[in-house]
Amino acid sequence: xxxxxRGFRGRPRDEGVKLPPGQYLVHDFPVLSAGPTPRIPxxxxxxxxxxxxxxxxxxxxxxxxxxxxxxxxxDLHCVTKWSKLGTAWKGVSLDTLFADxxxxxxxxxxxxxxxxxxxxxxxDLLDGKAWIVYQFDGEELAAAHGGPARLLVPHLYxxxxxxxxQGIRLLNEDWPGFxxxxxxxxxxxxxxxxxxxGD
Amino acid sequence: MTEPAQDSxxxxxxxxxxxxxxxxxxxxxxxxxxxxxxxxxxxxSLRVYGPAPGLVARCPACDxxxxxxxxxxxxxxxxxxxxxxxxxxxxxxxxxxxxxxxTT
Ligand SMILES: [Zn+2]
Numbered sequence: 092x093x094x095x096x097r098g099f100r101g102r103p104r105d106e107g108v109k110l111p112p113g114q115y116l117v118h119d120f121p122v123l124s125a126g127p128t129p130r131i132p133x134x135x136x137x138x139x140x141x142x143x144x145x146x147x148x149x150x151x152x153x154x155x156x157x158x159x160x161x162x163x164x165x166d167l168h169c170v171t172k173w174s175k176l177g178t179a180w181k182g183v184s185l186d187t188l189f190a191d192x193x194x195x196x197x198x199x200x201x202x203x204x205x206x207x208x209x210x211x212x213x214x215d216l217l218d219g220k221a222w223i224v225y226q227f228d229g230e231e232l233a234a235a236h237g238g239p240a241r242l243l244v245p246h247l248y249x250x251x252x253x254x255x256x257q258g259i260r261l262l263n264e265d266w267p268g269f270x271x272x273x274x275x276x277x278x279x280x281x282x283x284x285x286x287x288x289g290d
Numbered sequence: 291m292t293e294p295a296q297d298s299x300x301x302x303x304x305x306x307x308x309x310x311x312x313x314x315x316x317x318x319x320x321x322x323x324x325x326x327x328x329x330x331x332x333x334x335s336l337r338v339y340g341p342a343p344g345l346v347a348r349c350p351a352c353d354x355x356x357x358x359x360x361x362x363x364x365x366x367x368x369x370x371x372x373x374x375x376x377x378x379x380x381x382x383x384x385x386x387x388x389x390x391x392x393t394t
Pocket of ligand 1: 324325326327328329349350351352353354
């Protein structure tokens with residue numbers, strides 16, 4: 092990934108930076124995983140949006156690459172308490188992917204290659220708040236960080252930004268995901284420090 | 291092993307501390323059976339992923355989730371849905387010999 096750690100000192104932006112409560116700043120990119128890293132060949136990769144009435148919209152890798160891309164620069168906040176500021180990504184806005192999707196569902200269950208899931212309200216995926224990203228720092232996204240493509244929802248704790256994303260299932264009822272069924276907060280707003288159920 | 295570093299995991303002994311907080315016995319010595327493939331083996335032989343607060347213990351044979359443990363500041367969540375049962379060794383104790391345990 093070519094990222095050189097700058098250490099904890101010596102960057103002017105560290106001074107006076109406002110972080111969510113309980114977070115500390117890092118300059119490397121820690122890897123967290125709940126299992127083995129899946130390897131998905133691009134010719135077999137597919138992304139899908141499944142609507143609440145059983146219709147499925149699919150994109151191959153080539154089709155994803157052909158869509159208009161954006162280059163968001165965002166701050167990341169992990170529930171393990173590290174925050175990383177100003178990360179540069181390239182990917183497709185979910186507004187673009189949802190453009191032809193007819194749905195009135197309020198809930199989304201994101202699912203990944205390897206079996207991971209996470210849930211969030213559909214409105215948190217729209218209006219410029221979320222992307223399917225495939226580049227980090229100008230390079231293709233490494234498998235350790237969720238490549239070939241991951242969800243990026245930077246306004247929520249990073250466990251919501253599912254690595255190795257495979258699809259989004261739209262639901263009329265909320266369906267808690269992998270961590271949300273094991274004590275993590277259902278929504279996960281870092282600015283309200285919603286780490287655990289009951290926070 | 292040709293597995294890349296990012297697949298690194300610890301063995302199930304990493305569960306000893308967190309489980310000792312909630313059980314009176316050392317659960318890593320218990321024999322558990324995997325729901326997914328039926329393998330029976332010591333909890334210490336599971337593959338444990340992720341730093342706290344969330345630990346995911348996977349079966350060494352099929353890689354499916356056997357046990358999850360999330361440590362919050364005031365609670366621990368323990369999910370054993372991937373475990374058929376745990377056989378927990380205990381110190382020997384008087385076993386009923388039948389004469390005093392007639393349930394017929
Ligand atoms: Zn198994």
